[in-house]
Every structure is written in structure tokens, then in C-alpha cells.
Amino acid sequence: MSLAHETLASLRRRLVAKEIHPRDIIKDLLAQIDAREKTVHAFTHLDGQAALATAEKADLSLPLGGLPIALKDNLNALGDPCTCSSKILEGYRAPYDATAVARLRQAGALFLGRTNMDEFAMGSSTENSALGVTRNPWDSTRIPGGSSGGSAAAVAGRLAIAALGSDTGGSIRQPAALCGCVGLKPTYGRISRYGLVAFASSLDQIGPLTRTVEDSALLLSALAGHDPRDNTTDLRKPETFLAKPTGSVKGLRIGLPKEYFLPGMNAETEASIRSAASWFEKNGATLVEVSLPHTPAAIAVYYILATAEASANLARFDGVRYGRRAVDPKDLLDLYQRTRSEGFGPEVKRRIILGTFVLSQGYSDAFYRKAQKVRGLLRQDFESAFTKCDLLLTPTSPEPAFPLGERTQDPLKMYLADVFTISTNLAGNGAISLPCGFTKSNLPIGLQLIGPRFGEETMLGAAHAFEQAHDFWKRMPPV
Amino acid sequence: MSVPKLNVADVAGLARLSLTPDETTKFSSQLSQILAHMETLGQIGTGDVPEVVPPAQPALRKDIPTPSLTVEAALSNAPAQSNDLILVPKIVE
Amino acid sequence: MSSSGNWEAVIGLEVHVQLRTQTKMFCGCINQYGGAPNSQVCPVCLGMPGSLPAPNEEAIRRTILTGLMFGCRIANVARFDRKNYFYPDMPKNYQISQFDDPLCAGGAVGLDPFLFPKDLQETDEAKAKRSIRLTRIHLEEDVAKSFHYEERSGIDFNRAGTPLMEIVSEADLRTAGEAFAFLGSLRQVLLSGNVSDADMEKGQMRCDVNVSVRPVGQKEFGTKVELKNLNSISGVRRALVYEIARQIAAVEKGEAIQHETRRWDDEAGATFTMRTKEKAHDYRYFPEPDLLPVRTDQGLRAAAESGLPELPAALQDRLMRENGVTAYQASVLAADRILCTYYEKAALGTQHKAVVANWILNDFLATQPEPASSPVRPEFFGELADLVAGGTINSAQAKKVFAELMANPSSPKALVEKLGLAQISDASALGVYCDEAIAANPRSVEDYRAGKGNAINALKGFVMKKSQGKANPAQVDEILKAKLSA
Structure with a gap:
């Protein structure tokens, strides 16, 4: 069997046992890519030869020695392109490594492929990419989710063993759910954001997309920890996650937030989540109903704060120091306006305008400041829920993957797809999505476990126990 | 709070975007729909809630120099340069 | 305005x-x-x-x-x-x-x-x-x-x-x-x-x-x-x-x-x-x-509090109160930290701190505007002030010492010796000079005794000339008066 089907953990065992060489993994992945990338289009940039060359020098004594990781195309890696799937970063080559990338490098990892995304991580379907759409490996007429759709499709489609993504409102978890892989959004402050091209600074987190929870923990252990270059990273000492999984969920109190189980929700999704909840109960956990009363406000709060921050974060793309510059600008204003109008796609423009508006004079109190206050209430919701339970269990997405093109003309409807993932970014908590079933038409369904802030160990332990008791993660997509 | 009049072209100007008439029309209707949704926040009482202040922690940088980029690396992405300066159309105040 | x-x-x-x-x-x-x-x-x-x-x-x-x-x-x-x-x-x-x-x-x-x-x-x-x-x-x-x-x-x-x-x-x-x-x-x-x-x-x-x-x-x-x-x-x-x-x-x-x-x-x-x-x-x-x-x-x-300096206003007050400098001098010193540090070092070892201020602000700055890089050690000014106050040299001699100090910086005591300037304050030696002066200037002696007080200056001048300027003028004055009224 092709090594492309294995996990980081199993490859690591075989590399250490000298059964295989890192170059074998790269070769098998390149063969898979040859066969499937045309359909899936997970990558924006691939350099197989470079990966093979670094594979020869891999140091197997390191924790991730010789293991290939795909990077979402919004992470800076020295000398590589980093397009954010935008025309505005045409020609840009990163002059530095993101801290996450540097940590993986130091742990011995190899990099193969830059993955497609919604432009500047703005979207839930990867259709907002200037570099082409990515297709769901389970059904190529459907979206892979987004914005880390390329990473999820690559991992699910066996084009990558694992990948990094970024999650601002669900951008790791929702595509993981829709593609049937494991997506972890760590607690805000757990992983350095230095070198991640910012969408919304107070919400963005880098995280792994993998086939198993064990692999997710392996990458989190390598990535987590304070970084003096990111003032918002937490100061606690590095940890090794899931070092000794018990496989048990006995005694865990699992909270089911009633606001996440709404009448009219997708029936197959609901059935799958309910049955996952029963599995926890049968295995010794207690189910408790909890309430996160401000959930209905989350989308509005999110789109105000995220777009406000984005409007400033994306101001630097002006054609002066890097990236695309409009041809023959007649003056400075023309340089700015044409560079930005030609370089950004419609969703990015829409969000910049929205974000600029909610901060503008006369409106910032009613929108930006009000949203900050409601964010405080949302955070309190989570804090009080976690006095009653150890983890929250919810669907990741209200429905399975939808068809390509279905929502591109209706941004509000697209925004509503993030309803179950957004609150955790606003509250700063960590959350994980893992496969918990399939629809009749063979589309994956994702289960979300949310932990208290910096409660990843418990969350990963429970996710691992559930995963290992089922074989959803072993199923292969048809594409 | 009532749905505010959003002058898309003005706001785009602040953000240094120039929109085509088509974009202006389309964004206007999409954004007013979105703003109408956001307006629902007005109904939530937030009188006593302080704005979110992230926890402060003393992680400040010590005043010790670290290496800069080489001039070549610093300018390697610049679309226009001359004599190690990055060029732009003339700045007039 | x-x-x-x-x-x-x-x-x-x-x-x-x-x-x-x-x-x-x-x-x-x-x-x-x-x-x-x-x-x-x-x-x-x-x-x-x-x-x-x-x-x-x-x-x-x-x-x-x-x-x-x-x-x-x-x-x-x-x-x-x-x-x-x-x-x-x-x-x-x-x-x-x-x-x-x-x-x-x-x-x-x-x-x-x-x-x-x-x-x-x-x-x-x-x-x-x-x-x-x-x-x-x-x-x-x-x-x-x-x-x-x-x-x-x-x-x-x-x-x-x-x-x-x-x-x-x-x-x-x-x-x-x-x-x-x-x-x-x-x-x-x-x-x-x-x-x-x-x-x-x-x-x-x-x-x-x-x-x-x-x-x-x-x-x-x-x-x-x-x-x-x-x-x-x-x-x-x-x-x-x-x-x-x-x-x-x-x-x-x-x-x-x-x-x-x-x-x-x-x-x-x-x-x-x-x-x-x-x-x-x-x-x-x-x-x-x-x-x-x-x-x-x-x-x-x-951390910031521990780095608080003495503020200019407080420094001025202290310099005026403790060192007896004028308000203007205090403001000049407070305005220039380097100069002030130099001055404070200079004034440290002497009681005559105001005199040191005069030397530094009037004479020294005119020749050496950058005290920090000057080869003249600040302690020299205290020494100079003490030499004058102690009667070792008079103010005219002090000016000579100062000029030499600027040209060839070294200890004023050494300079006094080098220039052969030490003042003669020995009463018997001065008595001899005074006797000579009285003998050589009978006209002035007569005038003085007739009530023309100024006439004593000619006698003093004689002593100073004879002593090559080293005689202690105050003492000479005293001795001459005593001898003339005898």
C-alpha cells in the first residue's frame, strides 16, 4: 500500500525502524498527487524536487524527522511563495520563516506543497481563491469547506499526510469536518501567529489538519509554546500532548449546548452527533445540557470584529514594498487604488469595506465597540458552561459539504455556515473536529469537542478515545 | 439602531479601493443586508459589560539588537527601487 | 508678544x-x-x-x-x-x-x-x-x-x-x-x-x-x-x-x-x-x-522610578542653597548635564564652591566649550580655589596659574611651583622688603605721614617688584602701615 495512506505516527515508527526512507514517503505522495491533484486541486504551489532533496538530509533523530507536512498558503516559509490565494501577493517570496514553520523545521519536518485557501482566509468554501477552486475528495462537485480547504482536501485525499491550516472562525474545523479529517483549533495564544498572514489578529490561530487525533497531538506538541515575537502567546511551559492516552472517557462531563441543536438542522448531521453523544454516555461520561445564551449574536459579533481587524491588517498590501503593483500609476492614490482594486477579489473587498465602515467615525460605537462588549458576554457564556462540564460536544458544521457555486452570490448565507465554530474563536477556547459519521450519500460529518481555555489535553484525550472506538477515520474518499 | 446608510463608495475610498459601478451596486445591497443582521446586536443589553480586555502579562522585549535583513533581502520583493530606496510615485503633501 | x-x-x-x-x-x-x-x-x-x-x-x-x-x-x-x-x-x-x-x-x-x-x-x-x-x-x-x-x-x-x-x-x-x-x-x-x-x-x-x-x-x-x-x-x-x-x-x-x-x-x-x-x-x-x-x-x-534623576528645578535650588552659586549660574548648570557633572566634581573637594563656579562658567568655558573631553581634571579647579583662599597665591597669580592650567593641564599646586609663584607670607621676609621700600622712598613716606593715604601704594609697588609679585599684598599692607605709624 502507498505510504500516502499512513499517519505521521505510523510513518515515524517505520522511519525509525529503518523500514522506509523519507524519500519513499515523498515519492508515494507525488504519485498520489499526479493521479488526483488534477481533480482535487489542493495545492497552489508544489516543488517535489526540493522536497526530495531535503528528504535526503532528514534527521530521523528529531521528533518529526523526515515527515512531510503541507502548509496553508498564508504561512511564511523562507524563500517560498506565500500567496494567500490572492493576486496581490503575486511574485512575493517570504524573507523569513513563520515561527510555526521554524518549529516544524527544527523538529525535522519536511515541507511538501502550499495548500489552496479562500483569499486571505476569507471564506468557508475555498471558492474565494484567485488560484482556482478546490474540490471535495468525497464528491468533486462539492466544496471542501474553507478557508483551509486545500489543507483538508490534501489530507483527506491522501495528497498529504498532515497539513497546517489557520482558523479564524472555523477555517480548520469546518473543512476538516466536510472532508472527513481531524482539525484542531488550539486555544488562542497556544501557538505563535508570527509569520501567519493575519486575517483577524484577535481570532486567528494556526492548527494541524491530520487523519488522526494522535497526529494532531504530535504536531501541537511541536508547535505550542510562548514566542517572544508574538506578544499574545501564552507564557506556560511547553507540553507533550497525548503522551499516554487512556482511551477512556469515564467520568467526563460532556455539555450539550442547547443553542447548537436547533429545529430544522440537517437531520443526518443531528443524528450522527446525537449518536456520538450516546457513545460518550455509554462509555462512562455524563451528558449535561448547558446554555450558551449569546450564541445567536456570534455571527454578527464575528463579522464586525473580524472585518474591522482585517481592514487594518490588509492595508499593508499597497504595492509599495512587495507583491503586485499596478502598472504605470499616475500618482500615489492611483497606485494604491488600482493595486488594491486589481489585486483583491470580491469577498476581500466586501470585508474590507465592511470592516472600514464599522470602525468609521459615527459608527464605531454602535458596531465595533458594541461587538466587543457582546464578545465579553460570549466569553462569559463559555466560562460559566465550563463550571458545569469538562468539554462541550456540538456539530462542527450545520450540514455536510454543499455543492460548488451554491452560495457564492449570497455572502450572508455563506457566513451562517460558520455558526457552530465562530463562538470558540470569539471566546478564545480550543476546539477539535473529528469524523463521527457519513451521510447516505457518503459525505463525512464532523463532531466538534470544545475545551476550556488551555484544556487541549482533556479534549485530545476524549477525541482520541472516540476516534479509536470507531473506524470513520480509516474510510477512503473515492476521488 | 436603524440600518445606517452605508455609502459604499466613500468607505471604499477610505480603504483605498476604487469600485466599478457594478461592484458599488452589488456591494451596497449585500452589505446593507449584512448590516441589518448585525444590527440585532443593538437588542443585547451590554450596559455593565466592560469591553474585552485580554489578560495582561509581562512579555515585553528586552532592548537588545537582533540582526536585520540584508539590504538585498529587504528590497528583494520591492516592485520598484533605485539606490537602495523603494520608489513610489512622487509624494506631494 | x-x-x-x-x-x-x-x-x-x-x-x-x-x-x-x-x-x-x-x-x-x-x-x-x-x-x-x-x-x-x-x-x-x-x-x-x-x-x-x-x-x-x-x-x-x-x-x-x-x-x-x-x-x-x-x-x-x-x-x-x-x-x-x-x-x-x-x-x-x-x-x-x-x-x-x-x-x-x-x-x-x-x-x-x-x-x-x-x-x-x-x-x-x-x-x-x-x-x-x-x-x-x-x-x-x-x-x-x-x-x-x-x-x-x-x-x-x-x-x-x-x-x-x-x-x-x-x-x-x-x-x-x-x-x-x-x-x-x-x-x-x-x-x-x-x-x-x-x-x-x-x-x-x-x-x-x-x-x-x-x-x-x-x-x-x-x-x-x-x-x-x-x-x-x-x-x-x-x-x-x-x-x-x-x-x-x-x-x-x-x-x-x-x-x-x-x-x-x-x-x-x-x-x-x-x-x-x-x-x-x-x-x-x-x-x-x-x-x-x-x-x-x-x-x-x-523600574522607572528607580531611574528618576534630580530634576533641573531641584538641582538649581540645591546648587544655589548649598554651593552659593547665582540663580543664573544654577540655570546654566542645570541646562547642561555634562557641564554640571563636571562642575560638581570640581566643587566636591573645596569649601569655595561659588568660586569654582565662577572659574568654570566664566573662564574655563570660554577656552574649552566641551568640558567632557577636556584634559583639565575637574578637581584642579577646587585646588585652585583653595590656593587663593588659603593665601598661597593672590588673584593675579591665580590668573597666571589658570592660563598655564589651560595650556599644560596639571595640578595647580605643581603649576604654582613650576611658575615660581608661591606667595611670600613670611612676616620677617616681608619686613625686610618693607624696610627697603621705606628707605628707598622717603618722599612717599613723607606724603603718607602727611595724611595722603594713597602714597602707601608706591611703597607696596616697590615691595611687589622686589618680591617679583610674590609678596602677600594684604600682609604687606599691614606691615607697612605698622612700620609707618611707628
């Missing part, structure tokens, strides 16, 4: 001060003027995609120290904000600054009479010793430097991201002289805290001025004009003198003052319209999400 009788000016200043730190505000690039273009830049200060700011602890400490020196309230929790506007010298197209919660609020700057221009120091406005309130002091990042050519501009980002402190005054100033004294005082305090070199001519201190005029007694402000391109403290004064006169002349003719920004042209000695303000900028300030709030109550404030 402002007064054409019935009008007064209202002036507020915004002063930007470059902080003296090793590194920039948010990255480890060096904070140093004069590097090759774009050689002191990194992903952070170039605003590269994905880079994040890491705040410089020392810059924060120095800003707090500045606040403490001016008696500001120091915020327990301060925050950074983003100020949004597009400009090619600003890499991110937003500036990290402080808006709602600056590090320092309130405080005041005292106007010392000696900090007014020389020609105003005796005026009532200088003697009023007013205190000018500060609104706030906050910390932000500087922008890049632009060079302008025929069709294009070139940008050097070395200065981008260096720490910049903004000091904002209330509109308390009323005259150009006060503005001059305010900036001088500010500079003096900043130097004393080693916060900045604060040289306006080098751009280390930059000043924007808001000025309006109104009838004396009116509470409402007139329409304010902003002045830019002020490159020296005296330039600020000249610009204000001009602008206040211009505004008064205009309103007296019944013209309305335009709300505008005017540029000071130092050569022309006049201000010119730069741009009129049709629409206020919408900076869309919001809290910088990349930075946590800064807690000053967990060590930062204490």
Missing part, C-alpha cells in the same frame, strides 16, 4: 521626541541614525505579511520615566491602538500608537525665567514662572524617511518603527516666548532623564504648533491654525511671532482666520498655506489586537 493691546494668542504644542534606545519600538533592528538606506530593517518594521510587533520594554520604561518627571498620572494598564491612514512612509498603513489609554496623562512643565529668550528674561512673562499643563504623553512608532525626486519619491525604512514619544500640551501657552521656554524646559528635563537627545535641529524633537488669537477676556478659542516645518526652538518662536501678528492683523481687518495647516519658511521669515482642512481625517482608531495591554504596576513603574 501677542499683544497688540487687545488680543491674546492661545497656543498648544504637540512635541514628538525620539527615544534613545538600542532597538526599535517593535523589533530588534538597531535604533540609530545614519545607516545605509534600508540596512536597518526586518519583516516587522517593513510591514511584511505575517510579521507581528514585539514591544520594547526600555522604550516603555523611558516613557513612564518621562511621565514621572513631569508629574503625570501613570496608567496602571495602558494600551496600544492602531491609527489607520495610508502613506508610503508607513509600512503597515496603520501606525501603532496610543489613543484611549496612554501611558501618561496630566502633568505640567514649569517655565523657568532663564529658559526664555535672553531679551525676555527680565520681562514679567518670564518672571511669572507659569506652569503649563500637559494633556498626555504616549508612545508610538516613527515613520520612514522619504526623499523626493523629479517624478518619484524614494523611501528608506531605517527610521520606520523607531520609538517616538508624543507629548501634548494643553492650550495654556499665550506667547511665543512661553513656547520657547516650554520647549527649552522640556528638552532640559528629557536630557536630565537621559530619555532622548532631544535636539530639534537633528529631528530628535519635532514640534507641531496650534495657534489661534482671541480678544483678551474672551473664553472661546479663535479658529486655530496648525504650523509645521519648525526645525529649532528659536524657529518656533519666530514662527509664532509672525503667525500671531498675521492673525491679529487679519482679524483686525475683519477677515476670518482659515482653519488650515501653514508651513513656516525660515528663510522668508513667514508662514504659508500648506493645506486647508476641508475634512477631518478619520483614523478609525481601535485597540491593537496584536498586543496585550501593558501593565505598569508589575515592575515597570518601579
Whole structure:
């Protein structure tokens, strides 16, 4: 069997046992890519030869020695392109490594492929990419989710063993759910954001997309920890996650937030989540109903704060120091306006305008400041829920993957797809999505476990126990 | 709070975007729909809630120099340069 | 200055001060003027995609120290904000600054009479010793430097991201002289805290001025004009003198003052319209999400307090009280830390501290304007003062010793010996000289005894000549008088 089907953990065992060489993994992945990338289009940039060359020098004594990781195309890696799937970063080559990338490098990892995304991580379907759409490996007429759709499709489609993504409102978890892989959004402050091209600074987190929870923990252990270059990273000492999984969920109190189980929700999704909840109960956990009363406000709060921050974060793309510059600008204003109008796609423009508006004079109190206050209430919701339970269990997405093109003309409807993932970014908590079933038409369904802030160990332990008791993660997509 | 009049072209100007008439029309209707949704926040009482202040922690940088980029690396992405300066159309105040 | 009788000016200043730190505000690039273009830049200060700011602890400490020196309230929790506007010298197209919660609020700057221009120091406005309130002091990042050519501009980002402190005054100033004294005082305090070199001519201190005029007694402000391109403290004064006169002349003719920004042209000695303000900028300030709030109550404030220097006003008081120097000398010393340190070392070992001040401020500075690099050790001045006071040399000899000290610096005691100057104070030796003088000048002796007191001078002159100037004049006087009245 092709090594492309294995996990980081199993490859690591075989590399250490000298059964295989890192170059074998790269070769098998390149063969898979040859066969499937045309359909899936997970990558924006691939350099197989470079990966093979670094594979020869891999140091197997390191924790991730010789293991290939795909990077979402919004992470800076020295000398590589980093397009954010935008025309505005045409020609840009990163002059530095993101801290996450540097940590993986130091742990011995190899990099193969830059993955497609919604432009500047703005979207839930990867259709907002200037570099082409990515297709769901389970059904190529459907979206892979987004914005880390390329990473999820690559991992699910066996084009990558694992990948990094970024999650601002669900951008790791929702595509993981829709593609049937494991997506972890760590607690805000757990992983350095230095070198991640910012969408919304107070919400963005880098995280792994993998086939198993064990692999997710392996990458989190390598990535987590304070970084003096990111003032918002937490100061606690590095940890090794899931070092000794018990496989048990006995005694865990699992909270089911009633606001996440709404009448009219997708029936197959609901059935799958309910049955996952029963599995926890049968295995010794207690189910408790909890309430996160401000959930209905989350989308509005999110789109105000995220777009406000984005409007400033994306101001630097002006054609002066890097990236695309409009041809023959007649003056400075023309340089700015044409560079930005030609370089950004419609969703990015829409969000910049929205974000600029909610901060503008006369409106910032009613929108930006009000949203900050409601964010405080949302955070309190989570804090009080976690006095009653150890983890929250919810669907990741209200429905399975939808068809390509279905929502591109209706941004509000697209925004509503993030309803179950957004609150955790606003509250700063960590959350994980893992496969918990399939629809009749063979589309994956994702289960979300949310932990208290910096409660990843418990969350990963429970996710691992559930995963290992089922074989959803072993199923292969048809594409 | 009532749905505010959003002058898309003005706001785009602040953000240094120039929109085509088509974009202006389309964004206007999409954004007013979105703003109408956001307006629902007005109904939530937030009188006593302080704005979110992230926890402060003393992680400040010590005043010790670290290496800069080489001039070549610093300018390697610049679309226009001359004599190690990055060029732009003339700045007039 | 402002007064054409019935009008007064209202002036507020915004002063930007470059902080003296090793590194920039948010990255480890060096904070140093004069590097090759774009050689002191990194992903952070170039605003590269994905880079994040890491705040410089020392810059924060120095800003707090500045606040403490001016008696500001120091915020327990301060925050950074983003100020949004597009400009090619600003890499991110937003500036990290402080808006709602600056590090320092309130405080005041005292106007010392000696900090007014020389020609105003005796005026009532200088003697009023007013205190000018500060609104706030906050910390932000500087922008890049632009060079302008025929069709294009070139940008050097070395200065981008260096720490910049903004000091904002209330509109308390009323005259150009006060503005001059305010900036001088500010500079003096900043130097004393080693916060900045604060040289306006080098751009280390930059000043924007808001000025309006109104009838004396009116509470409402007139329409304010902003002045830019002020490159020296005296330039600020000249610009204000001009602008206040211009505004008064205009309103007296019944013209309305335009709300505008005017540029000071130092050569022309006049201000010119730069741009009129049709629409206020919408900076869309919001809290910088990349930075946590800064807690000053967990060590930062204490660190700043421990670095508090003796402030210029306190230093002046002490020098006058303890060393007996004049108010003017005290102000000169307080204005120049290096000179003052030199003086204090010089005065340390002697009781005659005021004399040392005279030597240093009158004679020494005239020949050696840079005391720090002078080969003359400060202790020499104390020694010289002691030699005079102790009667070893007289003041005329002291001048000779001083000249030699400047030419060939070494211990004044050694110089006295080298020059063979030690004063003769031995009574019997002086008695011999005096006897000789009396014998050789019978005419003068006669005159003196006849009541012409001045006649004794000829005798003294004889003794001094005979002794090659070494005789102790006071003693000679005493001995001669005794002998003549015998």
C-alpha cells in the first residue's frame, strides 16, 4: 500500500525502524498527487524536487524527522511563495520563516506543497481563491469547506499526510469536518501567529489538519509554546500532548449546548452527533445540557470584529514594498487604488469595506465597540458552561459539504455556515473536529469537542478515545 | 439602531479601493443586508459589560539588537527601487 | 508678544521626541541614525505579511520615566491602538500608537525665567514662572524617511518603527516666548532623564504648533491654525511671532482666520498655506489586537522610578542653597548635564564652591566649550580655589596659574611651583622688603605721614617688584602701615 495512506505516527515508527526512507514517503505522495491533484486541486504551489532533496538530509533523530507536512498558503516559509490565494501577493517570496514553520523545521519536518485557501482566509468554501477552486475528495462537485480547504482536501485525499491550516472562525474545523479529517483549533495564544498572514489578529490561530487525533497531538506538541515575537502567546511551559492516552472517557462531563441543536438542522448531521453523544454516555461520561445564551449574536459579533481587524491588517498590501503593483500609476492614490482594486477579489473587498465602515467615525460605537462588549458576554457564556462540564460536544458544521457555486452570490448565507465554530474563536477556547459519521450519500460529518481555555489535553484525550472506538477515520474518499 | 446608510463608495475610498459601478451596486445591497443582521446586536443589553480586555502579562522585549535583513533581502520583493530606496510615485503633501 | 493691546494668542504644542534606545519600538533592528538606506530593517518594521510587533520594554520604561518627571498620572494598564491612514512612509498603513489609554496623562512643565529668550528674561512673562499643563504623553512608532525626486519619491525604512514619544500640551501657552521656554524646559528635563537627545535641529524633537488669537477676556478659542516645518526652538518662536501678528492683523481687518495647516519658511521669515482642512481625517482608531495591554504596576513603574534623576528645578535650588552659586549660574548648570557633572566634581573637594563656579562658567568655558573631553581634571579647579583662599597665591597669580592650567593641564599646586609663584607670607621676609621700600622712598613716606593715604601704594609697588609679585599684598599692607605709624 502507498505510504500516502499512513499517519505521521505510523510513518515515524517505520522511519525509525529503518523500514522506509523519507524519500519513499515523498515519492508515494507525488504519485498520489499526479493521479488526483488534477481533480482535487489542493495545492497552489508544489516543488517535489526540493522536497526530495531535503528528504535526503532528514534527521530521523528529531521528533518529526523526515515527515512531510503541507502548509496553508498564508504561512511564511523562507524563500517560498506565500500567496494567500490572492493576486496581490503575486511574485512575493517570504524573507523569513513563520515561527510555526521554524518549529516544524527544527523538529525535522519536511515541507511538501502550499495548500489552496479562500483569499486571505476569507471564506468557508475555498471558492474565494484567485488560484482556482478546490474540490471535495468525497464528491468533486462539492466544496471542501474553507478557508483551509486545500489543507483538508490534501489530507483527506491522501495528497498529504498532515497539513497546517489557520482558523479564524472555523477555517480548520469546518473543512476538516466536510472532508472527513481531524482539525484542531488550539486555544488562542497556544501557538505563535508570527509569520501567519493575519486575517483577524484577535481570532486567528494556526492548527494541524491530520487523519488522526494522535497526529494532531504530535504536531501541537511541536508547535505550542510562548514566542517572544508574538506578544499574545501564552507564557506556560511547553507540553507533550497525548503522551499516554487512556482511551477512556469515564467520568467526563460532556455539555450539550442547547443553542447548537436547533429545529430544522440537517437531520443526518443531528443524528450522527446525537449518536456520538450516546457513545460518550455509554462509555462512562455524563451528558449535561448547558446554555450558551449569546450564541445567536456570534455571527454578527464575528463579522464586525473580524472585518474591522482585517481592514487594518490588509492595508499593508499597497504595492509599495512587495507583491503586485499596478502598472504605470499616475500618482500615489492611483497606485494604491488600482493595486488594491486589481489585486483583491470580491469577498476581500466586501470585508474590507465592511470592516472600514464599522470602525468609521459615527459608527464605531454602535458596531465595533458594541461587538466587543457582546464578545465579553460570549466569553462569559463559555466560562460559566465550563463550571458545569469538562468539554462541550456540538456539530462542527450545520450540514455536510454543499455543492460548488451554491452560495457564492449570497455572502450572508455563506457566513451562517460558520455558526457552530465562530463562538470558540470569539471566546478564545480550543476546539477539535473529528469524523463521527457519513451521510447516505457518503459525505463525512464532523463532531466538534470544545475545551476550556488551555484544556487541549482533556479534549485530545476524549477525541482520541472516540476516534479509536470507531473506524470513520480509516474510510477512503473515492476521488 | 436603524440600518445606517452605508455609502459604499466613500468607505471604499477610505480603504483605498476604487469600485466599478457594478461592484458599488452589488456591494451596497449585500452589505446593507449584512448590516441589518448585525444590527440585532443593538437588542443585547451590554450596559455593565466592560469591553474585552485580554489578560495582561509581562512579555515585553528586552532592548537588545537582533540582526536585520540584508539590504538585498529587504528590497528583494520591492516592485520598484533605485539606490537602495523603494520608489513610489512622487509624494506631494 | 501677542499683544497688540487687545488680543491674546492661545497656543498648544504637540512635541514628538525620539527615544534613545538600542532597538526599535517593535523589533530588534538597531535604533540609530545614519545607516545605509534600508540596512536597518526586518519583516516587522517593513510591514511584511505575517510579521507581528514585539514591544520594547526600555522604550516603555523611558516613557513612564518621562511621565514621572513631569508629574503625570501613570496608567496602571495602558494600551496600544492602531491609527489607520495610508502613506508610503508607513509600512503597515496603520501606525501603532496610543489613543484611549496612554501611558501618561496630566502633568505640567514649569517655565523657568532663564529658559526664555535672553531679551525676555527680565520681562514679567518670564518672571511669572507659569506652569503649563500637559494633556498626555504616549508612545508610538516613527515613520520612514522619504526623499523626493523629479517624478518619484524614494523611501528608506531605517527610521520606520523607531520609538517616538508624543507629548501634548494643553492650550495654556499665550506667547511665543512661553513656547520657547516650554520647549527649552522640556528638552532640559528629557536630557536630565537621559530619555532622548532631544535636539530639534537633528529631528530628535519635532514640534507641531496650534495657534489661534482671541480678544483678551474672551473664553472661546479663535479658529486655530496648525504650523509645521519648525526645525529649532528659536524657529518656533519666530514662527509664532509672525503667525500671531498675521492673525491679529487679519482679524483686525475683519477677515476670518482659515482653519488650515501653514508651513513656516525660515528663510522668508513667514508662514504659508500648506493645506486647508476641508475634512477631518478619520483614523478609525481601535485597540491593537496584536498586543496585550501593558501593565505598569508589575515592575515597570518601579523600574522607572528607580531611574528618576534630580530634576533641573531641584538641582538649581540645591546648587544655589548649598554651593552659593547665582540663580543664573544654577540655570546654566542645570541646562547642561555634562557641564554640571563636571562642575560638581570640581566643587566636591573645596569649601569655595561659588568660586569654582565662577572659574568654570566664566573662564574655563570660554577656552574649552566641551568640558567632557577636556584634559583639565575637574578637581584642579577646587585646588585652585583653595590656593587663593588659603593665601598661597593672590588673584593675579591665580590668573597666571589658570592660563598655564589651560595650556599644560596639571595640578595647580605643581603649576604654582613650576611658575615660581608661591606667595611670600613670611612676616620677617616681608619686613625686610618693607624696610627697603621705606628707605628707598622717603618722599612717599613723607606724603603718607602727611595724611595722603594713597602714597602707601608706591611703597607696596616697590615691595611687589622686589618680591617679583610674590609678596602677600594684604600682609604687606599691614606691615607697612605698622612700620609707618611707628
